[in-house]
Amino acid sequence: MSAIVTPAVILRTQPIRESDLIVVLLTPGHGKIDCIARGARRSRRRFPGGLPVGARGQVDVGRGRGSLAVLSSFAPSSDHGRLGRDLDVFAYVAYLCELSDQLVGGSASDPTAFAWLCEAIEAALAPTPAEAKPGLLRRYELGLLESLGLLPALAECSVCGSPGHATEEGVAFSAARGGILCLAHARMARRIPAAVLGLASALLEPDPEDRARAYAEADRETRRDLRDLCRELIAPHLRGELRSLAFFAQIAARPKPPAPE
Ligand SMILES: [Zn+2]
Structure with a gap:
């Protein structure tokens, strides 16, 4: 790889040797890049804002001696201060990055996945009401699966394209067979409530207001079923x-401050 300057998101960091940091980046044009940031743990001169997971910015990456590229600069493109101050925001962003790190494979160009991640981090940093935040995660999970070609068919039969077979119990679905199924292809398939599939489709819509409304209108059970479906997919x-899931559970279990009068 020759030297490149590109937008990037920091997905993961890991200390190495006395003062260096391994930094895994996601970029739009080069997929994931593993690099080394020399001296990043000792001096903040080259990386004044630090290199926090979830930070977005412009990187300068050069050829290294081994398989690792060399990260020579990182210019943040937005203020990541909330990442260090707000435990909930930190947990959301950590999850988004860890999920991306695990699902995105190699160095293939994927501007869509990159754009999904930037949008999700932006939304996590924004002052979104707490009850709406899981909707942001579901949108990212579904969007990332879609951009990687891993999202099952949610609107029509995955085999033939006919309408899905719906009964009172729900729509016929099989992840193994590619998604929802029509009457002819539904044999032995499980059922997923139509509302869950509807919410999944709504979260992939481009208009943020439509998505927020769909999530706000969904009942608890539908939201929980969609969460479980996303995890399964x-x-x-x-x-x-996913270590960040354990962290989520920890902060969810911490004692709540008393409600304001
Ligand atoms: Zn069919």
């Missing part, structure tokens, strides 16, 4: 455990 593609 993601699981076969993971290379390891």
